[in-house]
Amino acid sequence: MGNSDTSNQMWGGRFASGPDRIMEAINASIDFDRVLYAQDIAGSKAHAAMLAETGIISAEDHDKIVHGLNTILSEIEAGTFEFSAKLEDIHMNVESRLAELIGPAAGRLHTARSRNDQVAVDFRLWVKEELQKTHAALTRLIEAFLDKAEQHAATVMPGFTHLQTAQPVTFGHHCMAYVEMFTRDRSRVADAIERLDECPLGAAALAGTGFPIDRHMTAKALGFREPTRNSIDTVSDRDFALEFLSLAAICAVHLSRLAEEIVIWSTPQFGFVRLSDAFSTGSSIMPQKKNPDAAELIRAKTGRINGALVTLLTVMKGLPLAYSKDMQEDKEAVFDAAGTLDLMIAAMTGMVRDMEINTAAMKKAAGAGFSTATDLADWLVREAGLPFREAHHVTGRAVALAEEKKCGLEKLALEDLQAIHPAITDGIFSVLSVANSVKSRTSYGGTAPAQVRRQVKAARKRMAKK
Ligand code: ARG
Numbered sequence: 001m002g003n004s005d006t007s008n009q010m011w012g013g014r015f016a017s018g019p020d021r022i023m024e025a026i027n028a029s030i031d032f033d034r035v036l037y038a039q040d041i042a043g044s045k046a047h048a049a050m051l052a053e054t055g056i057i058s059a060e061d062h063d064k065i066v067h068g069l070n071t072i073l074s075e076i077e078a079g080t081f082e083f084s085a086k087l088e089d090i091h092m093n094v095e096s097r098l099a100e101l102i103g104p105a106a107g108r109l110h111t112a113r114s115r116n117d118q119v120a121v122d123f124r125l126w127v128k129e130e131l132q133k134t135h136a137a138l139t140r141l142i143e144a145f146l147d148k149a150e151q152h153a154a155t156v157m158p159g160f161t162h163l164q165t166a167q168p169v170t171f172g173h174h175c176m177a178y179v180e181m182f183t184r185d186r187s188r189v190a191d192a193i194e195r196l197d198e199c200p201l202g203a204a205a206l207a208g209t210g211f212p213i214d215r216h217m218t219a220k221a222l223g224f225r226e227p228t229r230n231s232i233d234t235v236s237d238r239d240f241a242l243e244f245l246s247l248a249a250i251c252a253v254h255l256s257r258l259a260e261e262i263v264i265w266s267t268p269q270f271g272f273v274r275l276s277d278a279f280s281t282g283s284s285i286m287p288q289k290k291n292p293d294a295a296e297l298i299r300a301k302t303g304r305i306n307g308a309l310v311t312l313l314t315v316m317k318g319l320p321l322a323y324s325k326d327m328q329e330d331k332e333a334v335f336d337a338a339g340t341l342d343l344m345i346a347a348m349t350g351m352v353r354d355m356e357i358n359t360a361a362m363k364k365a366a367g368a369g370f371s372t373a374t375d376l377a378d379w380l381v382r383e384a385g386l387p388f389r390e391a392h393h394v395t396g397r398a399v400a401l402a403e404e405k406k407c408g409l410e411k412l413a414l415e416d417l418q419a420i421h422p423a424i425t426d427g428i429f430s431v432l433s434v435a436n437s438v439k440s441r442t443s444y445g446g447t448a449p450a451q452v453r454r455q456v457k458a459a460r461k462r463m464a465k466k
Helices: 021-027 030-053 059-078 090-108 115-151 171-196 215-221 231-236 239-265 293-316 325-354 359-367 373-384 388-404 414-420 426-432 434-440 449-465
Strands: 156-161 164-170
Touching: 030 059, 030 090, 030 115, 030 215, 030 325, 059 090, 090 115, 115 171, 115 231, 115 239, 115 325, 115 449, 156 171, 156 359, 156 434, 164 171, 164 359, 164 434, 171 239, 171 449, 239 293, 239 325, 293 325, 359 434, 373 388, 373 426, 373 434, 388 414, 426 434, 434 449
Parallel strands: none
Antiparallel strands: 156 164
């Protein structure tokens, strides 16, 4: 086909010689874009069917093309397909093999199409599938948390701000915080699918085509909601990949925060949770150790996903419309981030499901650090009519006294408390216990066990809906 044996058979018409070895190395994407083979073949089949339906190619050629594409699909799946870097990418590898298999009819497949719309189709289909997987994986993670939250709706633990004991909360409430975070992630996935669901096929190189193609037909055949509306935008757009990486980065950041909490909670010093053997490792030198490696790796892998987002943002920044070869650099970052995120969510789900909760340790810690001081102040406002600022001050003196006596607030003598403020009665002791403190926080979205149970129920109902 080409002018010489070495020039590319797909576009060798105006090239006298083949590329430099280094040119081939920088130009070829087959080593990574071969994972798009199924999408590429599906796209070609949809395109060929439409070309036949609209009379652009004959039914006979269509049959040959379909037969050839099916053969290629099984060759790739059987591992017998020979990929060639000379043929640059998956699109040309498939088309070249098709020519070997079916002869001149193969040359008709690329009518009214360009690699620019072809790669956009393949990549969208791939990202869409990945988003659907992420959606399902997040559902499993959320469900694991809902089970834990239900089981521990009344399990008390210290709530932290600045990682300093703040106020007692329930572990169920803390679990539900993650349910909220991962539910937002999941809805970002659904939004991304919604926006991505448009078919690029038929935008051709950038300007559309003069052939009487039916873009609605190919869109439907490939499972897209509708065709894209602007051919220039279509071949230059990678928002769907950027959105995937953005939501992946946010989700990874959520996972890393949870991972960090698990690392802290599983230290002997905290001892709030015990990880299962299945999701921890031992030390080769220190026999007593049980390390939260899965949590640490989840925390660390967030770096790869954030890096992938920055990579693609940087690739796309400042690119003129429409397609530029820069965009070939969109794939590896997305492939790596997708595999990484899958693994992170799966490992986290396993860890959360298996994790044993040490309710005694949580309870002990929940009462430490004068965690019910705010309850004391609130009592002074409610029962003694003090302005909150004054109540805060009075409580501060009670905390100082307890610190001096090295005891908890609930262990202070009534007379000592009354010396700080005469309006205090023994009714105060009812709010100084951790259990009563959490039970009292019944405001909507608050930590009271009744509230937590209500939120679990509502969340389950929402999950069942979609
Ligand atoms: N391998 C290319 C990519 O991933 C396919 C599109 C090539 N288009 C072109 N005009 N050279 O972007």
